[in-house]
Amino acid sequence: MRCAPGAPPATLPPSTEARGDWYSNGVKPQRAPVVFPVRFEASGEAIQSTTRQVSVEGVFVRSQKSPKEGTVLSLRLYLPGNMRPDEVRARVVEVRPEPDCGFWAEFVEPSPATIDGIKLLLQRRARAAAGGPGTPIGVMNVKQNAPSAVAAQPQPVEARRAFPRHAARFQVGFSSNQEFVLEYAENISAGGVFVQTEQPMELESIVTVSLRLPGNEVPVEAKGVIVHCVSKEDAARIGKHAGIGVQFLDSSDEFREAIDRAIEHILQNG
Known part of the structure; x- marks a missing residue:
């Protein structure tokens, strides 16, 4: 085997359910490739994993242990800069097999504080993206006060x-x-x-x-x-x-x- 270029993550189809104005004045938000830790439970097992995409309406969780579509579960989002993780209920709307392996979960009545935290994260990402390609795992320093849970050539759609x-x-x-x-x-x-x-x-x-x-x-x-x-x-x-x-x-x-x-x-x- 050799180090071959990876295919960009597939874009998950948007939900057909009506959405309120809590996320972006009724405008469908974009899903940005961002990685942070997330916890969920499946079949009675607590699973710590990481995200691949996030928006103010939901999150894509990488996992080989995805719950079934339609499952409502509790997510613990370890957003950067927060002293405590955000707890939010979400519904699994799509499950993907390998190599994508994971599921998209749409938030169910998230708190304003959670939405504000995600908006801030996406704003920071947008500012960083304006400065150039994303930095893959391999270069950077960790900041202090990491929350509990806590340059090579760019690949396509690098998270x-x-x-x-x-x-x-x-x-x-x-x-x-x-x-x-x-x-x-x-x-x-x-x-x-x-x-x-x-x-x-x-x-x-x-x-x-x-x-x-x-x-x-x-x-x-x-x-x-x-x-x-x-x-x-x-x-x-x-x-x-x-x-x-x-x-x-x-x-x-x-x-x-x-x-x-x-x-x-x-x-x-x-």
Whole structure:
């Protein structure tokens, strides 16, 4: 396999249900590619995952454990800058198989504070987009006060990370061509990790990663989707390390807490 360009995420069809004026004066809002942690429950299991798209009317959650269409569930949105996650009810209106793997959930009577938080996030993203292509997992610093839960060539429709990332070197294990490979991370954020590796990997493929996080002697494990790839040739040309950007999905509350503790440890100890 080789690092092949990924296809842009498919645009989800809009709902045919009538909408009120709470989101944009009755005008259908755009769905922006933004990544931040999100929690939901399916079949009695609490699942910590991440988003792919968001608008003031709903959110696309990456997951291999999507609830059935029509399911009404509680979402916990870890919006950047908020000290506490936002709780909102939502209805699953579409489920997508791999490689998109996930579901679009439309909010049900969200609070004004939640809508304001999403609007602020989208405004910040729009300002950042005006400055150039999005930054894939692999470059940036994490800011202080990350909420609990807490440049390579651009890929098409690259989802901007709502949470910046922190430089940190720690051991990461993952499967490649049915072999377990040990490599090292270059940085980490609330939503994913960039792993230095020359192993060729396919974009949008699902991997299991084992992270020996800073400040934690016991490795933690989660699923992830490869959302960015820097080949050896690209790395040499742009002056970066070869590697892959992995976006977390379908993990546990314990994994989310471990990521939060690791980020806090990095912030305090460098």
